[in-house]
Amino acid sequence: MKARVQVMLKAGVLDPQGEAIRHALGSLGFDGVEGVRQGKVIEIDLAGTDPEAAERQVTEMCEKLLANTVIESYKIDLS
Amino acid sequence: MKAAVIVFPGSNCDRDMAVALRSAGAEVEMVWHKDAGLPRGVDLVAVPGGFSFGDYLRCGAIAAQSPVCRAVIDHVNRGGYALGVCNGFQVLTETGLLPGALMRNAGIRFVCKTVPLVVTTAESDFTRGYAAGAELQIPVAHHDGNYFVDAAQLERLRGEDRIAFTYRDNPNGSTGDIAGVLSDNRRVLGMMPHPERAVDAGHGGTDGRGLFEGLVGALVAA
Numbered sequence: 001m002k003a004r005v006q007v008m009l010k011a012g013v014l015d016p017q018g019e020a021i022r023h024a025l026g027s028l029g030f031d032g033v034e035g036v037r038q039g040k041v042i043e044i045d046l047a048g049t050d051p052e053a054a055e056r057q058v059t060e061m062c063e064k065l066l067a068n069t070v071i072e073s074y075k076i077d078l079s
Numbered sequence: 080m081k082a083a084v085i086v087f088p089g090s091n092c093d094r095d096m097a098v099a100l101r102s103a104g105a106e107v108e109m110v111w112h113k114d115a116g117l118p119r120g121v122d123l124v125a126v127p128g129g130f131s132f133g134d135y136l137r138c139g140a141i142a143a144q145s146p147v148c149r150a151v152i153d154h155v156n157r158g159g160y161a162l163g164v165c166n167g168f169q170v171l172t173e174t175g176l177l178p179g180a181l182m183r184n185a186g187i188r189f190v191c192k193t194v195p196l197v198v199t200t201a202e203s204d205f206t207r208g209y210a211a212g213a214e215l216q217i218p219v220a221h222h223d224g225n226y227f228v229d230a231a232q233l234e235r236l237r238g239e240d241r242i243a244f245t246y247r248d249n250p251n252g253s254t255g256d257i258a259g260v261l262s263d264n265r266r267v268l269g270m271m272p273h274p275e276r277a278v279d280a281g282h283g284g285t286d287g288r289g290l291f292e293g294l295v296g297a298l299v300a301a
Contacts, residue, residue, distance in 0.1 A: 016183045070180040
């Protein structure tokens with residue numbers, strides 16, 4: 001099974017890269033861009049087939065390594 | 080006084096750190112990241128600057144999971160001293176030995192210049208070589224030096240006098256202008272500026288010497 005982990009800066013943490021993208025979009029003439037947040041996506045191939053076990057395992061991966069929970073939040077999608 | 084300098088793939092300030100510590104009187108041993116233990120009798124572990132593991136995932140995140148970092152955490156938990164500079168500061172926050180996190184500079188750009196730093200407290204073995212309020216000229220060279228702590232943690236750091244250095248002119252957006260921060264037992268210091276790049280007249284300044292001389296002096300006396 002596959003896990004797709006989305007890591008984003010938490011709400012309230014200023015995202016300098018997202019802000020730079022927002023400015024660049026504005027200078028390209030895209031109007032009405034009120035905010036941009038940049039994050040990352042990590043795709044993981046798992047040998048197991050039990051969704052509950054996978055969720056537990058990937059949550060632990062996020063807490064230990066994939067996200068820095070001081071500044072980042074994460075979301076896990078399994079398929 | 081014995082110091083260990085950790086070397087990760089991508090460290091590039093490890094030898095400068097060793098030179099700075101030796102010139103202050105420390106006996107220095109280099110330790111490879113795959114080593115599971117530190118040399119016997121180490122008083123101080125220095126985690127140097129660089130781009131450990133190519134800054135993949137997050138700066139310092141992979142290095143923080145290396146075998147030697149387990150040993151560094153044990154060393155600190157036993158009351159040992161640790162100094163993290165630049166990428167070393169990022170590694171120490173990623174291990175949880177220091178609070179907060181280092182984010183991309185607010186101005187997006189890599190900042191490489193000598194900046195004025197204010198010694199915010201002299202009440203630590205790292206800063207005892209300076210007078211509180213003194214202004215130093217120390218180089219910075221980083222892309223991810225924007226120190227983040229939330230408002231409650233900032234209050235706590237201020238209340239506990241744990242902010243070691245602040246920027247006079249904040250170059251990276253750090254919360255509270257923080258350039259260096261101490262652990263609660265004041266034996267771990269993380270800082271983005273590079274004191275080891277200001278210890279020889281040939282560097283263009285020697286304001287970093289006070290840190291190494293003060294620290295080595297305190298540990299020799301202990």
